[in-house]
Amino acid sequence: MLAAMPDSAPSPLSAGGVSPRDGSAAGASPRSGGDACPGTLRLHRADDGALARVRIPGGVLSADQAEALLTAAARFGDSELHLTSRGNVQLRGLGTECGGELAGVLTDAGLLPSAAHERARNIVASPLAGLDGSPSMRSWLTELDRLVCGSAAAATLSGRFLFALDDGRGDVDTLGADVTLIAEGRPAGAALLRIGTADEVYRVPGAGAPRAALLAAEEFLRAARDSGAWRVKDLPDDVRAELVRTIGPASGPAVHRPRPRTATPPAPGPHGPAITADVPLGRLTPAQWQLVTDTARRYGGELRLTPWRGIVIPGPVPRPKAAEALHTLAESGLITAPDSPWTGVGACIGHPGCAKSLSDVRAEAGAAVGPPGGLPVYWSGCERRCGHPHGEWIDVVVTPDGHRISHVRGERRDPPTTVRNDPARLAAAVAEARA
Structure with a gap:
């Protein structure tokens, strides 16, 4: 059961969290008192309920495992599935008593091979x-x-x-x-x-x-x-x-060999035998997740979640079927072509899901979506910038004084511009920065 703790710190489940059948114990790191990263056995209390982060090494899921995640989201949470900047899946709106049952579902699906290591499988x-x-x-x-x-x-x-x-x-x-x-x-x-x-x-x-x-x-x-x-x-x-x-x-x-400074995520659309779709703000409805799962099951039985909140269906998808599959995914609201205005737009969960957020940044990001192209932009409801991208991007952070916009180039950051309480000016400033 979750203890009453602040939103910034995860709450470890008690013995209600079931250990996988390999018999390993859910031992805690000697430094775990300060590590706020949630897992599936250590949930995080948010304003919209408890949150579980399911590690998906390499982002690789079978269709059956994807189905199990959808079942868990519907049975224990708010039914939606959220992709993270590490190709993992978050379940939100969870009840505080679900720990043991959730762990059981994930263990049966092969998604929780070791309780002691579940947060280390990054x-x-x-x-x-x-x-x-x-x-x-x-x-x-x-x-x-x-x-x-x-x-x-x-x-x-x-x-x-x-x-x-x-x-x-x-x-x-x-x-x-x-x-x-x-x-x-x-x-x-x-x-x-x-x-x-x-x-x-x-x-x-x-x-x-x-x-x-x-x-x-x-x-x-x-x-x-x-x-x-x-x-x-x-x-x-x-x-x-x-x-x-x-x-x-x-x-x-x-x-x-210096590290590349600019991220190169796979563009949405066809890639040889595979097809790729990006997920607006990383948030999938049950219908969207089911569609992706069914498509993967039809073509090879596997899907891969990307660190840029996208989904690759490796296939092989026959060339005549690729356009049809992408069209169906696009009709569901997913991004299937690089000219979508949503390409490169990201945001944290924001208000009301997170108590620390100063604004509903997802709504603001949607209102400010402009012409396609330009640098990636990420909206953060507070200075923590949860889930922000890497490389070169436009950083939009809500502060008590307004929205602070800056251009990030790896470790360097340009002097920011602050826009106060003016949605039209904010949208224009973000578009100008991205261009």
Whole structure:
């Protein structure tokens, strides 16, 4: 049962949270008192009810697993499903007594293999990997998830710690993960290992790449012991540099390869045998989720959730059927072409779902949607900027003084402009910034 706690902190479930049948116990990290990331066994109290975040490593779901998530959302929550900036799924509006039953549904679907590691299974992967001539990430993804769930040390990773598996195109390498593997060759005969956002990467054999990633995460935990850092970027500069020096020589020769600064999500539409649809503001109604699930079941039985709140159906979808499938998805309200005005528009949950939000930013984002094109824009109801993108984007944050708009370029931010209580001026200012 959820205890009465502030909205900013998750509330751990009591024994009502069922452990998966592997017998592992839901042990807490020694630092877990300060880690506010929710999971499925540790819910977060929001203004619209409890929230569960279901980790989906690599964003890969079978149609049956997608069906199970829809069942859980309808049985325990508000029926909607929300995609996150790490390709995970959030269920909102949950009742405070649902912990055990929810865990049971997810365990039966294969979505909760270890209670002790459920918040540590943060792995993003290139969503088009293996579909357009690029190396497949599947063997790395399966092995890394298995290794993480089998490591006692990994159970103490923060829910914020992130692994990324990049097929070489640089898409998820832009996300600033704590440990990134980048494929070299087709198939991936070797990998480049990046620690945090360092420009130097280290070459490791492809077959041993997942284990190298896990060992890097375990080495981070040792380095973070004194500082209490949750992520590589949170380490003191000297500790972070020493971490890279420690991991690097043990991995292989250094290669200078700066991290890409601009994200390249797959454009909505056809991609070889696959089709891709983006989700406006990451929010799917039950009908939309059911349609996506049915489409995936019809063509191959799999779907992939992207870190840009999109969905890839790998297929293969026969070429004559692709246009028909995309048309049906578009009629449901999903984005199936890059010229949609919703492309690149994102927002946090905002008011009334979050008590910390100062405004209904989803409604404001919808009212300010303009012509298609331009830089991504993300609307945040407060300074926390939950779920914001990476790379180059327009940052719109609600403050007590108005909406603050700034242009973000990686680690740099231009001087902001503030618009006060004028929806027309706000929409115009956002459009100008995006252009």
